[in-house]
Amino acid sequence: MDRGRDIRKLPGMAPLRFVQAQGRPDLSGRLHILEVPIHIIVTVLLTRAYGIMGAAYAVTLRTLIDGAVLLAFTKRLAPEIALNIGVVGQLSC
Secondary structure: OOOHHHHHHHHHHHHHHHHHHOHHHHHHHHHHHHHHHHHHHHHHHHHHOHHHHHHHHHHHHHHHHHHHHHHHHHHHHOHHHHHHHHHHHHHHO
């Protein structure tokens, strides 16, 4: 089983879809545009320091941060269901 793929999939999938379904795809788009330069820098630094594992760490770190920020957007858009989305994301694996 590819654990990296599962980790990348879980944190942001439900919040991303919820934010976009609420008519706010601009939030996720702005977040991803903001992430690009930071991700490039972190990926280069970690890859130089740790090789291919550094690149994997950079992608995992970006994905976890992305999921946390998207969950915060979800909580802001609909506080009453934000916790349920986190539970559904955990159960979908």
